[in-house]
Amino acid sequence: MIHLGEYNTLEILRESEQGLYLADEEGNEVLLPNRYVPESFKIWDKMDVFVYLDNEERLVAVTDKPYIKKGDFALLRCNAVTEHGAFLDWGMLKELFCPFREQAFKMKKGGWYFVYCFLDEKSNRLVASSKTNQFLDNKALKVSLFEEVDLIVSHPSEIGMNVIINKKHLGLIFNDDIFQDLSVGDRLKGYIKKIRPDNKIDVVLGQIGYRSIEPNADAILVELRDNSGYLNLTDKSDPETIKQVLKMSKKSFKKAVGSLYKKKLIEIKEDGIYLV
Incomplete structure (x- = not known):
């Protein structure tokens, strides 16, 4: 199965005027346009490509590296705002759409916004949302005390910096535990300092005790x-x-x-x- 919004390892099936047709193990095909075709290749060679919908809503494979993929978070710049929503620069020819309903605050051209990328089931399109907390769940925690975790800096608060833990949970680094400059979108390692009765998680950047x-x-x-x-x-x-x-x-x-x-x-x- 070819996965939209993700990296896929596909085989070169055949060459055409438009580019190369790639296929997965089940025989599903996708076009790699000429601009992405490598100088040298062989039929049945495998390629790592990113798959998304082009400007004409066709499934297409590219060798570009997006700033964000499905199921991930990133800080992106807004290139334009229309009557339908905002369009964000994610390093691809076709910009990433963020509808008004998914904007925590109304986006403006030139602004930078921390967003989550997901596949909209109704339209089958990749879209962004700056309402990132809805994609996090602290009800069933999959971390333990003192565990080393992956962090993404989410947004500041009066008492510290909110962080996303392992792309699953919301945590907080208190101001007293911050000893370096942190910016929204930063990715770094941290440690679980405390898990509170309400499943709120305190995080630190250095080892504990x-x-x-x-x-x-x-x-x-x-x-x-x-x-x-x-x-x-x-x-x-x-x-x-x-x-x-x-x-x-x-x-x-x-x-x-x-x-x-x-x-x-x-x-x-x-x-x-x-x-x-």
């Missing part, structure tokens, strides 16, 4: 080596200063420093810490 000591200790050693073996930081330093220099909380800093001191890798003095 004793698990964080070694990574944080390594970060301090790197910073010491980069600064001629000295850091002007102590347990009396301002938390914001520690956050700015080391991208970690004061609590994590003190634990990591304690670990390094026990291993006799550093000296602690009144004016800071020194590499042994």
